[in-house]
Amino acid sequence: MSRKETVGTDRRTFLAITGTGALTTVGLAGCIGTEDDGNGGNGGNGGNGGNGGNGGNGNGETPDTVVVGQPGSLTGTWDFLQPAASDATDLAVQQINDAGGPLDAEFEVNRQDTTVDPQQAREVLRQFIDSDGVAAINGLYSSEIEPLWEFIQEQEVPIITPWPGSTYLDTRGGDKGTDETDDDEWLWRTVIGDTVHTAGAAEAMIDEAGVERMAILSATSAGEEGWTRQFTSWYEELGGEIVEVISASEGQSSYQSQLNELFSNDFDAWALSFALEDAITILRNWEDGGYGGQLLMEDGLRDDSLIDEVGEQADGAWIAAGSTEGPNYDQFLSSYEEVSDEGLHPWAVAAYDATNIIALAIHHAGETSHEAIQRSIGAVSRPDGTTVTTFAEGKDALDNGDEINYEGAVTDCDFTEHGNVWGDVVVERVTPDGFETEFTISGDELQDEIDEY
């Protein structure tokens, strides 16, 4: 085992423990009411050129180390997605450092647990910015971003996140396509939004599968309700009928009565919008009740954990998600399989892209000031310039004075003015052994139907 691998493993273990400690501390703080209003930390952002803690600056000096913060779900409802995302990020970090790093500096990712809790996410961001002096942020979920939107804007720190599908971001984020940062909204995402993949899922149901009547069992969390709302909107716009939507709160020991209520209706297929923990219970209840029917699951469940836990119960179900396979997917996959046993999902691949774009933007900026990095994100990823698929290629091209266009592993990363990306939507069939592609709806096709994104 190489030194780097050893260090990486130790760091992950350390972060898991410290993250847990942070959770305990914040949890206890919450219990005894010591949290302040959370708006007091903005002063630390003063002078975005000052990542002094890491040697970075806005004055053209070369830092020794460039640190990027990664708020993650090491615990919490979505923690089952984190291991693959962490491994994909670490792979990118390794490749970036093997290529000499941005600004010839050591590139590091500092990963902290937010448990997908907005208050804890705010504390983690504050620590990254005020204490750790990070050059940029790589992470944040929808349910953290929406309540923290104003806080995020006040920080003026570039954030590229692989997680959020939220329609809230359809018209927020990015750089509006101008060179100035006055109109920038500092947040970009490398995963396709719910608007795109629910449109793709609805189109696949209507046009490919011929399903005209559907029912939905949905959780009440913001992400799941958003998926349900968007899917319903597209499905009905395309001529389908949603005959029933049953909502249920998370964490119940049984969803049998909700399933019974749902299946008292007549429909061709039903959709499930829940996180994994509850989806396991629901799929077991579904099998126990022998309800049958074609099932379509939301994108968040497209993970090997689903196969491991309830692959047999869900055999034959469909799952709609953004395709993992972008322009640089094959190259990424072979490298990923060398370093990780974790099952891949779209967010892990998007984490790899987010990490590479941040590193390239730093190198393009020539400094670690937040403003310079923000200005460079669109510049290294949008069309025009030499096409590159790795940090090494991009760094060489930039050092040669060329402009570059990073083509990602999950999408081509051609950001819209709102910091969004387009990509294909794939509907896969669940089998006890894994996922098999059933229908693919191209991103180009969906662009014609979506007005603003």
Added chain:
Amino acid sequence: MEIPLAQEIIFGLVIGSYIALGAIGFTLVYGLVNMINFAHGEFITVGAFVGYLAVVFGGLSIPMAVAVALAITAVVGWVIARVTFEPMNEAGAVPLLLMSIGLGLVLRNGFRVIAGADRRTIPRDVTTYRFDDWGFFVTSQQLFIIGVTLVAVVVLHVFLSRTMLGIAMRATSDNEDLALVSGIDTRRIRNAVWIAASGLAGVAGVMLAVSQSANPNVGFGQLLLIITAAILGGAGSPYGAIVGSYLLGIGITVSVAFLPSGLTELNATMAFVVLIVVLLVRPGGLVNAEVRTS
């Protein structure tokens, strides 16, 4: 299509059984040790992981895993109580409450560090029995959880009413000082309470691991319903906890059928509405003090 009420009641009995196994232990501790144990959910989690290990790595059947989880969780709970709660026995309710909150956090995150974030499901072999004439079905797993809970309830009743230790428990619950001067070894009673409460939590854990998965939050996720059922029945009363659990379970499931489709997520809320009404009308809970101590 109208959902048969019998079906909803069966679903409610199942949910009520999950709650009851936790609530009986919770309320025993409240009644005898005079503390609200917020770490009780973590005792359930211990049972879930023990059950998982017993089935997947030990090759045991689920009924055998229940027995193993009962025994191991009882010992674990007793040891934890001896180390943490017992030395603070004279400190009063609030320090004990804070200790239980802290202990719960430590245990929950300890599970996370040791076991990781992965969910672990117990393989199961479920048979579904259909009674189409009456419009309902019930699975072998549902019958098992209801049956195990009924056995627990009967054993508890016999224990409390027919054994010296059980009678001493009730006496201590009524008046610890009086019990002490009457020659009852109250420390022995508290030990027995911790063992019984933790053991029942272990059984609940295996049941939850079978229906959901063994994960660090599986017990904590049930805690609110457990506390609610205990208060609904009359805090400190094991019989009240049983009544409260089944009322809560049936209320949760039956309300799904009556709520408009856009408001079905309020089914759990409806159960809490019942709790509020009961507390307003009958502050001591459904099973009053006279019944509890008779």
